[in-house]
Amino acid sequence: MNGADTAFVLISAALVMLMTPGLAFFYGGMVRVKSALNMLMMSMSALAVVSVLWVLYGYSLTFGDDIGGGLLGNFDHIGLKGITADTLTGGKEGIPVFAFALFQLMFAVITPALMSGALADRVKFSSWTLFIALWVSVVYFPIAHWVWQSDGWLFKLGVIDFAGGTAVHINAGIGGLAAVLVVGKRIGFKKDPMRPHSLPLVVLGAGLLWFGWFGFNAGSALAANGTAAIMAFNTQIATAAAMIGWLAYERIRHGAFTTLGAASGAVAGLVAITPSGAAVNPFGALLIGVVAGAVCSWAVSLKYKLGYDDSLDVVGVHLVGGLIGTLLVGVLAINGVGGLSQLGKQAAGAFSVMAYSFVVTWILAKLVDKTIGFRASEDDETSGVDMAFHAESAYDFSALGGSPSGRSSVPADLAGAAKNKKVDA
Amino acid sequence: MKLITAVVKPHRLDEIKEALQAFGIQGLTVTEASGYGRQRGHTEVYRGAEYTVDLVPKIRIEVLVEDSDAEELIEVVVKAARTGKIGDGKVWSVPVDTAVRVRTGERGPDAL
Numbered sequence: 434m435n436g437a438d439t440a441f442v443l444i445s446a447a448l449v450m451l452m453t454p455g456l457a458f459f460y461g462g463m464v465r466v467k468s469a470l471n472m473l474m475m476s477m478s479a480l481a482v483v484s485v486l487w488v489l490y491g492y493s494l495t496f497g498d499d500i501g502g503g504l505l506g507n508f509d510h511i512g513l514k515g516i517t518a519d520t521l522t523g524g525k526e527g528i529p530v531f532a533f534a535l536f537q538l539m540f541a542v543i544t545p546a547l548m549s550g551a552l553a554d555r556v557k558f559s560s561w562t563l564f565i566a567l568w569v570s571v572v573y574f575p576i577a578h579w580v581w582q583s584d585g586w587l588f589k590l591g592v593i594d595f596a597g598g599t600a601v602h603i604n605a606g607i608g609g610l611a612a613v614l615v616v617g618k619r620i621g622f623k624k625d626p627m628r629p630h631s632l633p634l635v636v637l638g639a640g641l642l643w644f645g646w647f648g649f650n651a652g653s654a655l656a657a658n659g660t661a662a663i664m665a666f667n668t669q670i671a672t673a674a675a676m677i678g679w680l681a682y683e684r685i686r687h688g689a690f691t692t693l694g695a696a697s698g699a700v701a702g703l704v705a706i707t708p709s710g711a712a713v714n715p716f717g718a719l720l721i722g723v724v725a726g727a728v729c730s731w732a733v734s735l736k737y738k739l740g741y742d743d744s745l746d747v748v749g750v751h752l753v754g755g756l757i758g759t760l761l762v763g764v765l766a767i768n769g770v771g772g773l774s775q776l777g778k779q780a781a782g783a784f785s786v787m788a789y790s791f792v793v794t795w796i797l798a799k800l801v802d803k804t805i806g807f808r809a810s811e812d813d814e815t816s817g818v819d820m821a822f823h824a825e826s827a828y829d830f831s832a833l834g835g836s837p838s839g840r841s842s843v844p845a846d847l848a849g850a851a852k853n854k855k856v857d858a
Numbered sequence: 859m860k861l862i863t864a865v866v867k868p869h870r871l872d873e874i875k876e877a878l879q880a881f882g883i884q885g886l887t888v889t890e891a892s893g894y895g896r897q898r899g900h901t902e903v904y905r906g907a908e909y910t911v912d913l914v915p916k917i918r919i920e921v922l923v924e925d926s927d928a929e930e931l932i933e934v935v936v937k938a939a940r941t942g943k944i945g946d947g948k949v950w951s952v953p954v955d956t957a958v959r960v961r962t963g964e965r966g967p968d969a970l
Contacts, residue, residue: 693904
């Protein structure tokens with residue numbers, strides 16, 4: 434076993450885990466006060482649901498031996514069967530499969546969480562959890578197998594997706610679009626102001642994402658080596674350049690350098706460098722970043738022109754950013770892998786993922802909608818999904834707060850505990 | 859008695875409070891308010907979507923005074939609230955029938 438690599442991958446897994454609560458705050462700050470908690474819960478629920486499915490069959494379907502055609506793994510490792518603390522990847526010098534499986538689990542968690550931004554404010558929480566359970570099973574696990582498993586058909590084709598431009602970002606972006614087309618627009622889209630309720634939370638979330646992304650990208654080397662180092666370095670450069678690109682576009686187009694633009698630009702750069710960062714030099718990373726920043730800044734306005742309500746711009750940031758990174762690697766890759774033929778492979782990878790993800794996500798969303806209903810009722814959406822599904826509100830600014838109704842046994846028990854304490858004292 | 863109401867820019871509160879104290883006013887009520895005048899609001903940009911924010915933050919100050927003090931007090935408030943820029947606000951007065959100090963039951967000018 435390689436101790437250095439193992440330590441690096443375990444730490445990277447923890448870094449990637451932090452991205453999901455980071456994403457929760459990035460999205461949570463962008464919605465209105467009445468649905469801030471629901472936005473956090475949509476991300477946090479992915480941590481719960483996908484982790485459980487990963488043990489049951491997710492790992493096996495993704496990284497199990499191919500069932501044929503490079504399309505899906507088999508069921509040999511259901512419940513992580515056959516894997517012990519001593520099972521290593523790639524021979525004696527490998528890392529424990531448990532370290533690899535934990536690292537990959539975090540990717541499976543954040544991908545559906547990314548998609549939640551498209552559906553903000555208007556879906557039933559129970560339907561969301563069912564939807565992501567189905568979605569990772571039928572969309573994410575197969576696509577991750579295509580791209581990252583050595584038998585996967587896109588892997589064999591030679592598509593470069595170092596850390597998830599296709600499997601994570603393009604997949605979540607196009608999936609978000611398909612789900613939005615089934616669920617429909619928020620009440621008041623293009624009419625009511627839907628300003629972010631807390632830009633400081635957005636910046637906090639973007640900062641946590643940026644920090645965790647070093648694990649996401651560099652960790653994908655699965656070894657503490659030079660590839661991990663250049664990937665980490667390029668992650669920083671592309672993100673910085675993308676922030677500048679987004680702000681510059683905004684200043685020219687709208688007359689201000691906005692905080693939301695800075696945070697969004699950073700995320701666009703992180704997305705774009707994800708597939709390509711190990712194959713380009715730092716100057717390439719800089720170009721990818723600045724292009725991603727400016728183009729994503731333009732792309733977020735497409736929803737108003739085309740009329741789909743992608744609440745928090747999953748399409749504009751993740752689909753477009755993922756496409757930029759995935760395609761530019763074909764142009765900017767060094768070490769002799771760049772060029773037209775690589776560009777063709779990259780496009781084939783990107784578009785096959787888009788086609789599969791769009792169609793299957795659309796079918797799954799329809800299935801959820803036709804059975805238990807995907808969308809919140811009009812009343813629940815108008816008064817806020819926080820109260821409707823979580824019986825909580827994010828903030829209490831009122832001096833005239835409610836008082837315990839006495840219906841639940843909890844306040845009474847607490848009162849009892851407090852009384853006992855007094856006696857003890 | 860008169861009720862003087864001023865809807866003004868929030869950052870002028872301290873100046874107005876000091877001016878009222880110097881004038882000899884014993885008490886006042888301050889409320890957060892929002893609204894717009896002829897200048898309307900301002901524009902905010904979020905990911906390229908421009909929102910016109912009509913209602914801008916203001917504070918509403920209310921003071922009860924005797925009739926004889928009303929005109930002078932209005933002048934004091936206006937002077938303290940003025941920045942000379944757009945959106946400085948408005949001050950007005952209305953007649954008041956009755957005022958009662960809750961603690962003692964005193965009425966009229968004694969209640970001020």
